[in-house]
Amino acid sequence: MTLILGIDPGSRITGYGVVQDTGRGCVYVASGCIRTGGGELHERLQIVYRGVREVIQTYGPVTMGIEKVFMARNADSALKLGQARGAAIVAGAEESLEIAEYSATQIKQAVAGTGGANKEQVMMMVMHLLKLTTKPQIDASDALAIALCHAHTRSSLLPHGLGAVRRRGGRLRL
Amino acid sequence: MTLILGIDPGSRITGYGVVQDTGRGCVYVASGCIRTGGGELHERLQIVYRGVREVIQTYGPVTMGIEKVFMARNADSALKLGQARGAAIVAGAEESLEIAEYSATQIKQAVAGTGGANKEQVMMMVMHLLKLTTKPQIDASDALAIALCHAHTRSSLLPHGLGAVRRRGGRLRL
Numbered sequence: 001m002t003l004i005l006g007i008d009p010g011s012r013i014t015g016y017g018v019v020q021d022t023g024r025g026c027v028y029v030a031s032g033c034i035r036t037g038g039g040e041l042h043e044r045l046q047i048v049y050r051g052v053r054e055v056i057q058t059y060g061p062v063t064m065g066i067e068k069v070f071m072a073r074n075a076d077s078a079l080k081l082g083q084a085r086g087a088a089i090v091a092g093a094e095e096s097l098e099i100a101e102y103s104a105t106q107i108k109q110a111v112a113g114t115g116g117a118n119k120e121q122v123m124m125m126v127m128h129l130l131k132l133t134t135k136p137q138i139d140a141s142d143a144l145a146i147a148l149c150h151a152h153t154r155s156s157l158l159p160h161g162l163g164a165v166r167r168r169g170g171r172l173r174l
Numbered sequence: 175m176t177l178i179l180g181i182d183p184g185s186r187i188t189g190y191g192v193v194q195d196t197g198r199g200c201v202y203v204a205s206g207c208i209r210t211g212g213g214e215l216h217e218r219l220q221i222v223y224r225g226v227r228e229v230i231q232t233y234g235p236v237t238m239g240i241e242k243v244f245m246a247r248n249a250d251s252a253l254k255l256g257q258a259r260g261a262a263i264v265a266g267a268e269e270s271l272e273i274a275e276y277s278a279t280q281i282k283q284a285v286a287g288t289g290g291a292n293k294e295q296v297m298m299m300v301m302h303l304l305k306l307t308t309k310p311q312i313d314a315s316d317a318l319a320i321a322l323c324h325a326h327t328r329s330s331l332l333p334h335g336l337g338a339v340r341r342r343g344g345r346l347r348l
Contacts, residue, residue, distance in 0.1 A: 086257035
């Protein structure tokens, strides 16, 4: 019964998703977006930092997954993403969470069964796995996908865990 | 008599410099490097975050300058720099400092009198302006240059301030 946080950082919107790993699958706990608004850079980064800490303090996850970025579109967008990512990671570290990074391919593989899944397919699988009846906002959905991937990977690493049996084949099952 | 912090963030080394603006020029207070070591990303970012907060708590600056980045070499280095920059900026914001950004050209202009100055020339001027007898480490020197630029710009903005008279022509004078 581990609470797991997924974070999808961005310079304008940072998505978060919290799921509970019951040992027999994951249950939805919460998700949403931290919007940074139109203030100065340090104000926007502080909103990310404080927002992530608030989510952690509210829901009490013990571990956090975040998307690993290999290729940003260009240096300018990479810098902006990096700043938001730095603020979010420091927030998790200051709350003493374990932090793991996953590539986009790993996340898609874990959630949709293929590293080539598109955003819509990932969202459909997130909704299916977590029994959501309404579409989450896209950044919240991505954050939930990261949380599911992190839950999946952690369970697979547990020796003789149920997870390793249940999740054979690189895809989460209900 | 304002204490001013300059920060030169980097994924491996973050330089810091503290100067005191006496109203008749700047006096050296402290400088150094925060080295992030070889740990995991979140550990390294936490070292930057905590290091910058510690510098602020130790020396008590009320305002902070940081270099504005226009062009990183590539997206990967921009992401890494962005993460460290995010951690450093959040640290300043959490310590309630005013935060200002300056371009490399502005910093060189303020310290060396020309936006085209090279690193060595900037260091020589930093040493001259702050009466340093030994060469500081390059990241610490860059941070001191940012602090001097920030002091210069703040004074110039003060109405009827000594600074505006003393620093005519875009260059700090002793």
